Amino acid sequence: MAAATATTHGGGLSPGEIDQRDRLIKRVWNTDDLGTTLAEQFGSPLRFSVSDQQRRRPSILESQALYLGTTRSGDVLARSGMLCPAIHATEPLQVATVRSVVVWNRLPYKARLALQNDDELPLGAALRRYGVRRHTDEAVPLDIVDDHGKQQLLRVRARLTLPGTRPVAIVDEIVYLELLRRPRRPADTRRSETPVAAL
DSSP: OOOOOOOBOOSOSOHHHHHHHHHHHHHHTTOSOHHHHHHHHHTSOEEEEEEEEEEESSOOOHHHHHHHTSOTTSOEEEEEEEEEESSOSSSOOOOEEEEEEEEGGGSOHHHHHHHHHOTTSOHHHHHGGGTOEEEEEEEEEEEEEOTTSOEEEEEEEEEEEOTTSSOOEEEEEEEEGGGGSOOOOTTOGGGTTSOOOOO
C-alpha cells in the first residue's frame, strides 16, 4: 500500500513539529519495532502499559477478519494499552495508544504463555525470538485534537507476521504530540530543557 500523504488539519502543530512528524513517517514505514523507533525520537526509553487484554470469541469486525485472513468466530486476543516514558520527571506523558487483535492459534505456544503471564509485555517483544516482521500498511499524518484534548500526530496500521504463516496480528496506533516533547530532568529544574539520553 502506498504511503498516505493527506493530513487532517487542526492548526495545532508548528512548522517545525510538522517537519519532525513527516520525517518520522519515513522511519515508521521501514521499522520492525515501532516502540524502539518512537523511543529514539523521544530521546528516552518508553514502556508499554496495558489497559485491557482479553480473549474473545467471536470478537472482531468483518473488516478485521478479512485483514487477518480468519473468521469472525476465530479465537483472538484483543489488547489495548499505551506507550509512556519509562521514567518521567513531572507528570506521566502518553506518547501513543496501541490496539491489537491477535489470532491466538497462530502464536507459538511459548509466546502465548508469555502474553498470559505478563500483560505488560509488548506484543513485538513476545514474538521477536520467532522472527516477527512488521508490515506497515498505513501511516497517516494528523493535526487534530481528540475528544480528550490530546493533539494527535500520526495514525499507523500494521500487520505482524511470522515466517511461514498468515498474519498473526493487526496493530493500530495513534501517536501524540507528546512524542516531540523531550523528558525533563527531575532533580535539576535549571536545566529542564536538557534531554535525557536514550538507553
